[in-house]
Amino acid sequence: MSPVSRLHVPHPPARPGDTPDFSYVRLCPAGSVKRPDPTAAVPETEFLSRELVRVLDDSHKAQGPWNPGLDADTLRAGLRNMQLTRIYDERMLRAHRQGRISFYMQSTGEEAVATAAGMALDPKDMLFPSYRCQGLHFLRGVRTVKLMCQLLSNTQDMCKGRQLPVLYHSAEKRLFSISGNLATQVPQAVGWAMAATIKGEPHLAAAWTGEGSTAEGDVHHAFVFASAYRAPVILNIVNNQWAISTFQGIAAGDSPSFAARGPAFGMPGIRVDGNDFLAVYAVTRWAAERARKGLGATVVELVTYRAGAHSTSDDPSRYRPKAEASAWPLGDPLQRLKQHLIGLKEWSEERHQALHKELTTHVNDAWKEACEFGTLSEPPRPDPLTMFEDVFAQMPQHLQRQQAQLAKELG
Amino acid sequence: MAQMNMIQALNSAMDVAMGRDPAVVVLGEDVGFFGGVFRVTDGLQKKYGEQRVFDTPIAEGGIVAAAIGMAVNGLKPVAEIQFADYVYPAYDQIVSELARIRYRSAGEFTAPVTVRMPCGGGIRGGQTHSQSPEAVFAHVCGIKIVMPSNPHDAKGLLIAAIEDPDPVIFLEPKRLYNGPFDGDPHKPAVSWNGHPQGEVPEDHYSVPLGKAQIVRSGHAVTIVTYGTLVHVALAAAEKLGLDAEVIDLRSIVPLDVETVVASVKKTGRCVIAHEATRFAGFGAELSATVQEECFWHLEAPIARVAGWDTPYPLAFEWEYFPGQARLAAALKAVMESR
Numbered sequence: 001m002s003p004v005s006r007l008h009v010p011h012p013p014a015r016p017g018d019t020p021d022f023s024y025v026r027l028c029p030a031g032s033v034k035r036p037d038p039t040a041a042v043p044e045t046e047f048l049s050r051e052l053v054r055v056l057d058d059s060h061k062a063q064g065p066w067n068p069g070l071d072a073d074t075l076r077a078g079l080r081n082m083q084l085t086r087i088y089d090e091r092m093l094r095a096h097r098q099g100r101i102s103f104y105m106q107s108t109g110e111e112a113v114a115t116a117a118g119m120a121l122d123p124k125d126m127l128f129p130s131y132r133c134q135g136l137h138f139l140r141g142v143r144t145v146k147l148m149c150q151l152l153s154n155t156q157d158m159c160k161g162r163q164l165p166v167l168y169h170s171a172e173k174r175l176f177s178i179s180g181n182l183a184t185q186v187p188q189a190v191g192w193a194m195a196a197t198i199k200g201e202p203h204l205a206a207a208w209t210g211e212g213s214t215a216e217g218d219v220h221h222a223f224v225f226a227s228a229y230r231a232p233v234i235l236n237i238v239n240n241q242w243a244i245s246t247f248q249g250i251a252a253g254d255s256p257s258f259a260a261r262g263p264a265f266g267m268p269g270i271r272v273d274g275n276d277f278l279a280v281y282a283v284t285r286w287a288a289e290r291a292r293k294g295l296g297a298t299v300v301e302l303v304t305y306r307a308g309a310h311s312t313s314d315d316p317s318r319y320r321p322k323a324e325a326s327a328w329p330l331g332d333p334l335q336r337l338k339q340h341l342i343g344l345k346e347w348s349e350e351r352h353q354a355l356h357k358e359l360t361t362h363v364n365d366a367w368k369e370a371c372e373f374g375t376l377s378e379p380p381r382p383d384p385l386t387m388f389e390d391v392f393a394q395m396p397q398h399l400q401r402q403q404a405q406l407a408k409e410l411g
Numbered sequence: 412m413a414q415m416n417m418i419q420a421l422n423s424a425m426d427v428a429m430g431r432d433p434a435v436v437v438l439g440e441d442v443g444f445f446g447g448v449f450r451v452t453d454g455l456q457k458k459y460g461e462q463r464v465f466d467t468p469i470a471e472g473g474i475v476a477a478a479i480g481m482a483v484n485g486l487k488p489v490a491e492i493q494f495a496d497y498v499y500p501a502y503d504q505i506v507s508e509l510a511r512i513r514y515r516s517a518g519e520f521t522a523p524v525t526v527r528m529p530c531g532g533g534i535r536g537g538q539t540h541s542q543s544p545e546a547v548f549a550h551v552c553g554i555k556i557v558m559p560s561n562p563h564d565a566k567g568l569l570i571a572a573i574e575d576p577d578p579v580i581f582l583e584p585k586r587l588y589n590g591p592f593d594g595d596p597h598k599p600a601v602s603w604n605g606h607p608q609g610e611v612p613e614d615h616y617s618v619p620l621g622k623a624q625i626v627r628s629g630h631a632v633t634i635v636t637y638g639t640l641v642h643v644a645l646a647a648a649e650k651l652g653l654d655a656e657v658i659d660l661r662s663i664v665p666l667d668v669e670t671v672v673a674s675v676k677k678t679g680r681c682v683i684a685h686e687a688t689r690f691a692g693f694g695a696e697l698s699a700t701v702q703e704e705c706f707w708h709l710e711a712p713i714a715r716v717a718g719w720d721t722p723y724p725l726a727f728e729w730e731y732f733p734g735q736a737r738l739a740a741a742l743k744a745v746m747e748s749r
Contacts, residue, residue, distance in 0.1 A: 191479060
């Protein structure tokens with residue numbers, strides 16, 4: 001058969017047993033990429049979709065025009081939020097192994113994606129997270145115990161037992177309800193941003209979705225609408241290289257980058273080192289400043305690596321080399337920010353250990369408190385009759401009848 | 412009171428709603444400058460400006476998704492899908508998102524979006540411009556579904572839908588836009604002019620969602636129907652000289668079970684009629700409900716009259732359409748059965 005007629009199926013450079021190979025990830029030295037003015041015309045920003053914006057170099061020093069020049073307190077707040085996220089993830093993974101929760105998803109290795117971007121936005125900006133953005137919830141001050149109660153589907157569950165673990169929300173903190181269906185939040189974020197302009201409010205929306213789910217039609221809709229109406233929205237594509245077992249090339253095809261889809265729609269697209277707290281912060285600030293000036297949306301591709309499994313139902317050793325995470329060329333976001341702060345003499349191993357201890361105690365205490373409201377296997381249980389509420393604003397007659405029928409079944 | 416056809420009545424509903432509430436916005440394909448392919452949004456952009464009435468890209472999924480985001484941010488969007496047949500690219504956003512945002516967030520987020528769409532055949536639309544997808548949405552928990560049969564109800568129901576805290580799928584039988592239609596395509600078209608239901612208040616009023624209307628009282632048989640088939644049922648009952656009670660459901664969800672059940676208990680016979688296909692159509696739900704609630708009052712098996720279980724064929728539109736003959740045959744069978 002002629003090679004022309006063969007179906008081209010993209011595949012990753014390494015599978016289990018192979019040596020990890022990230023030579024396909026185009027890197028740029030920290031500080032080497034120019035920073036156009038946030039009001040620049042799209043063609044003048046186009047190079048940003050091919051390069052890789054980085055601030056922290058290999059010796060953890062901040063370099064170049066994208067250095068956001070953050071004070072030590074802000075950096076320490078970022079470190080703290082990422083550390084909390086990681087400890088929470090580890091503890092909840094253990095809770096799953098202990099059979100206390102049914103399912104969990106970690107964000108290990110990509111904590112900067114939520115924390116740095118979230119810190120660069122205003123508290124009134126509306127966030128449309130993916131399921132791997134727990135850092136946003138901590139950042140906005142949702143209590144740890146509240147998140148845990150959601151995972152436990154217990155009597156204090158914000159979702160009243162209706163949602164898979166990690167599909168949190170908080171209207172008060174402007175964190176949109178996470179869907180189990182991928183990428184649906186991206187065009188919704190655009191609609192939210194359109195409404196902000198219609199109402200004459202200065203707030204932005206920001207959405208996060210994985211590189212795999214950019215293949216959904218919803219992302220195409222989001223790009224078309226964001227571009228047409230110049231919606232004040234930041235469209236984050238978290239390229240963590242893997243969509244369950246599917247290599248990023250299946251969604252990318254032969255595209256030069258996911259960020260390159262921005263300029264194709266007339267919006268800036270920026271490819272940024274997603275494990276570089278300072279770079280993610282700076283790029284988000286740039287996009288936010290542009291949006292607040294009425295110049296519309298920016299597509300941000302955050303290049304990172306999903307160091308953990310997709311979920312507790314996944315076993316990545318079956319489809320990728322075990323040593324991939326340690327071979328990832330952009331390192332670990334937590335370690336990099338920590339070393340940067342130590343280099344600035346604003347942090348130390350001792351202080352870090354103390355922080356680790358403090359946050360571990362906090363998470364353990366919160367877990368104890370959350371379990372008092374019930375777990376999968378231990379009472380109390382939420383009232384099953386509440387399942388009929390919130391289908392509609394007012395319960396219609398057929399649901400009232402079904403609720404009464406269930407009450408009878410339950411005796 | 413003014414004389415309005417259904418297009419003018421729907422236009423007036425949006426005009427009134429927009430005039431009263433600055434949160435109401437209208438979006439959809441061709442709805443802005445042009446005023447919609449059926450002219451339903453005519454003049455609204457001129458009156459309320461393009462911040463509140465605007466054209467969208469040809470992307471039904473994007474239209475509904477954007478409307479959801481806008482509603483979450485406090486607006487009350489009225490989204491037009493140009494034909495009900497085009498709604499399917501938005502199906503995930505309607506089923507998994509619009510219908511469930513209140514539920515999944517335990518009431519913290521809501522999306523009171525009205526999704527308007529012309530439906531039904533009789534305009535030579537073929538299989539892609541004639542469908543009636545109400546059953547496809549009726550199976551989804553968390554959305555209301557409305558289908559008016561006349562200008563008066565159309566305006567009142569659309570205002571109620573826009574003001575409702577829940578998302579509403581608003582189906583507009585396009586064969587009724589310009590006049591009532593009794594199912595006979597050979598008769599000259601009639602306009603709404605002079606029809607009592609073409610008398611429409613110019614101001615604000617609403618017709619409650621979830622409330623059926625008895626449009627003809629009778630004692631011999633109950634015809635449960637909605638949309639275009641209301642007029643076919645009235646004509647068939649008249650022609651047969653039957654003492655039939657005709658119920659116009661107006662709302663598919665919530666369903667006014669009480670009105671239907673009271674009528675069937677009175678008449679003991681029931682014919683269910685809709686234009687959409689029969690198999691697993693909304694008539695199946697109606698039939699099951701009537702059977703469960705009225706079994707000991709029934710004197711004959713319940714009959715269903717519907718479109719055939721085929722796509723809506725262009726050249727055989729009138730052989731497909733459930734007209735007076737099909738309805739009359741069902742009525743006779745139900746009346747003769749004992």
